[in-house]
Amino acid sequence: MNDADLFDLFYKDARTGLLLQTYALTGDLTASRAAVRDAFVVAWHHWRKVQRLDDPESSVRPHAWQYAQRRHTARIWHREKGVPAAAAATLEALSRLTVTQRKALLLTSLAGLELPQAAREIGLPREEAERELAGALEAFVAARGLRAAEDGGAEGLAPLRAVVEGVRWPRATIVRRAGSRRRRVHTTVGAAAAVAAVLVSGTLVTDAAGVRADLDRDAVPPATAPSSQAPPTREISLTADELIGQQQLRSATARRTWATRSTTINDEGNGLVVPCQQERYADPRGVATWERTFRSQTDGQPVLDAVQTAELSRTEQAAGRAFTTARDWYGTCAEERTQLLSTTRVTGLGDQAMLFAVRSWEAPVTTSVVGVARTGALVTTTATRLESDEAPDLAAVQRLLSAAVSRLCGLPEGGSCVAGASLQPAAPLPAGPAPGLLSxxxxxxxxxxxxxxxxxxxxxxxxxxxxxxxxxxxxxxxxxxxxxxxxxxxxxxxxxxxxxxxxxxxxxxxxxxxxxxxxxxxxxxxxxxxxxxxxxxxxxxxxxxxxxxxxxxxxxxxxxxxxxxxxxxxxxxxxxxxxxxxxxxxxxxxxxxxxxxxxxxxxxxxxxxxxxxxxxxxxxxxxx
Incomplete structure (x- = not known):
């Protein structure tokens, strides 16, 4: 069997299962179908590598899930019209879970992963993933009115299969042509439009207005939905693999050992993961977002937390605005009883970079250093938070920020990398109603x-x-x-x-x-x-x-x-x-x-x- 035949067989066998998982994750059938389709385009682009994997679906699923979560509206869960009562009840029960709980449940119940593999895909330690899964099962079984959870919730999820089984798919040859063209021109934004033109070919269902799917609108049954010309799609090159890891933290913070706490797209809670952050995203119209949190807790040393966020904007101009937004969050911190200790400009690091040291005087007293940088269309923030009033370690966060920029600047949307980064004291940003006076x-x-x-x-x-x-x-x-x-x-x-x-x-x-x-x-x-x-x-x-x-x-x-x-x-x-x-x-x-x-x-x-x-x-x- 040649590569094309192997891909076609994989596409036919895996697409409905992936759609079921993605639909259960988001509750948005239109966005889920488009996301699975685009994930297979990426798979053909990298088919030589994907086909060698023991589980090729594990390479496609993260793309499908991320694309779907990016496409649906910020108001994730709605009551979708035209859905059978049993499926609607399942969606309602799933809506009561956190995104992490939902992922744990779907990976084990629908994707058939063992807990260790599911934990790695979610980005959690095994013990924490086990707790999330147990909580998800308990809440889902109770909300769905099931008798027990021995089947991992499969009985409650079954009604969703009837919804996705009637979905029409583009031919495998269309997907492969899109993937081949993407391989040739994926490094330019103009190529994305060409890919989209191949993808639709009069047979694919999407939102013709170019907005993310909204379950408040009437859903068109897939069997009768009219074909429409889709807006250009864009490759999402920013993945969790581009974030810094424990090794970079160990190098930046001597004598510290680290544990990764979470890796997400920051879609739960209030989204405020960095001290002084005011909104979930610096660029709410961005293409992709990731955040990863760490903790170092050693006997005899104060607790030290670290976090990195990364956002991909549509253009460098939009990323410049996102950098300014993030810079102003940290340089003019609005949190009560928080004092700005220093403002530092970083030269030789990406296209723009600054550090801010702040101290919260709320008990326990904490000292944080936040670094924000832009490289091309990407903005990244690295921060440490120490339960102490010790002098802030600007050099450590500068090293973290340098590591973060080094991993991002090589992406197609990246810009300047690291060239002899150095710290220069800077005047504080304008703050308050009278910038010439104290605030x-x-x-x-x-x-x-x-x-x-x-x-x-x-x-x-x-x-x-x-x-x-x-x-x-x-x-x-x-x-x-x-x-x-x-x-x-x-x-x-x-x-x-x-x-x-x-x-x-x-x-x-x-x-x-x-x-x-x-x-x-x-x-x-x-x-x-x-x-x-x-x-x-x-x-x-x-x-x-x-x-x-x-x-x-x-x-x-x-x-x-x-x-x-x-x-x-x-x-x-x-x-x-x-x-x-x-x-x-x-x-x-x-x-x-x-x-x-x-x-x-x-x-x-x-x-x-x-x-x-x-x-x-x-x-x-x-x-x-």
Whole structure:
């Protein structure tokens, strides 16, 4: 028997079984049929390799399942019209399972796989796959009203066979022609259109509007469905095989051993698998998505989790937008009590790449480093999450990100690979309503408080709430003949903590000429230095804790202790900052038992200095 005859026999024997599995997985007959057809096109493309496998169906099934899940709507399970009552009941029972449970049940009950092989195909350890299967059987038997699960749920799944057995299929010669043409031109997007033109040939059923199948629409019975011209299809080259594995993690994180927890297309739960992630996909219109999670748990070391996601977009432009979306998730993290520690640009890694270190102060305290990169039409994210407040390991995540890009850049849709990747500190991304001022993401925690910081709306700085009695600095009106520009002020409080009214962080900033900005800083320093000798400074102690001048950048910080009564004094922290023509004053006023360490305040002053260049008429403040 020649190759074509062997393929034709395989196609005839396996297609209905694969359609049954795919239909049971998605509940979408139209999408499932098109997916199985396209999976066989791929099989002919790689037939020399596929035919040598002990189980060729194991090579076709993952493609069919992934294509079907990509084609049906995001709202997976609907009540499909025209389906026999018994089949509808089976679909309803399957809809109550998670996708992982559904896969475990179908692989063992319909595909006939043993549990170890099913576990490998799902991407789970055997013990976890066994738990998923047991849960699936219990839930399916109960929902379907079966007496027992000894047959692995086969009795309950049987009604679906009647639905798929009447489906009409394209001739094997059509599938082989499509596969042959795909083999010649599959590396270009234009080739996909040519493949689709061969595939339809007036006999295949698909959604002519080019949208994914929706079970809310009336389903056309396959025996009477009219043929239609299908939209171009595209090869999905991104598979789970392109993700990093335990070896890359061991190389990046010395002294750690790793276990793979899951490998999925991220279609369960809320889809948020990376710290600060805001949506399931950075490109919701993308072609393919994968995610893989790992855990390292060693005695004497804090728990370390790792994850990689990879998304394939339709074009490089769409991938560029996806990169920007993901970058903004992590660089402007919206999670409460999460602090941005650093922003780093990575050069020599793909077409674009950045790292972000963040720390969640919710118990247990965790430190995460997230790297996001684009290579061509592919965007990948690698992240680690450590249950500790240790310094973030940027180099380890950069190594992971490099490994991830190296595995993706060689795909047809890939772009630049890795060429001497290096880390360069970068300014934080614009965040909050006033990008030139601090935002909640910049603020460290204070002692004995477990509630989030909340910032007031920035307003024009007609007064300066950050001023002290020593220097009484003003950012309004004129200074030495020049008018302040874009002056804004903002205060941060912890409303849920019920602290005294004076507690909080206040920043006031504005713009002068470079010469006058330098003079303003010098004057504030002079007034603080002589404060204790003035009438305004009676009962005040001033301690300078930091000062530096580097080019057009200046930073000075003080502890100012004010005697408020015979029995009580308050020590607050204050800093004056300059970056070119922009000047800011930053003050933290504590409350009893609620304080901020000196190092944390100085780091906050440095962050304010990083944000100052964005002070402008558009970003400095809202009118108020």
């Amino acid at each position: 909640e993401i910049d603020l460290p925690p204070v002692s004995n408080v477990e509630r989030p910081w909340v910032g007031t709306e920035p307003v024009q700085a007609r007064t300066n709430p950050a001023a002290t009695r020593c220097e009484q600095a003003s950012f309004a009106g004129r200074y030495r003949g020049a008018t302040w520009r874009d002056a804004a002020t903002r205060t941060f409080l912890v409303p849920e903590a019920r602290l005294p009214a004076e507690f909080g962080i206040t920043e006031t900033a504005g713009i002068l000429s470079a010469r006058q900005a330098d003079a303003f800083v010098a004057e504030v320093r002079e007034r603080l230095a002589g404060c204790e000798e003035t009438d305004d400074g009676l009962g005040t102690e001033v301690e300078q804790v930091a000062t530096r001048d580097e080019g057009d950048t200046s930073l000075s910080a003080w502890n100012v202790t004010v005697q408020v009564s015979d029995e009580r004094s308050v020590t607050f922290r204050m800093a004056i900052l300059r970056r070119g023509t922009a000047v800011a004053q930053l003050t933290f006023v504590p409350a009893q038992d609620v304080s901020m360490p000196r190092e944390a305040f100085l780091a906050l002053a440095d962050r304010a200095l990083e944000r100052l260049p964005r002070l402008s008429a558009r970003g400095g403040a809202r009118a108020g």
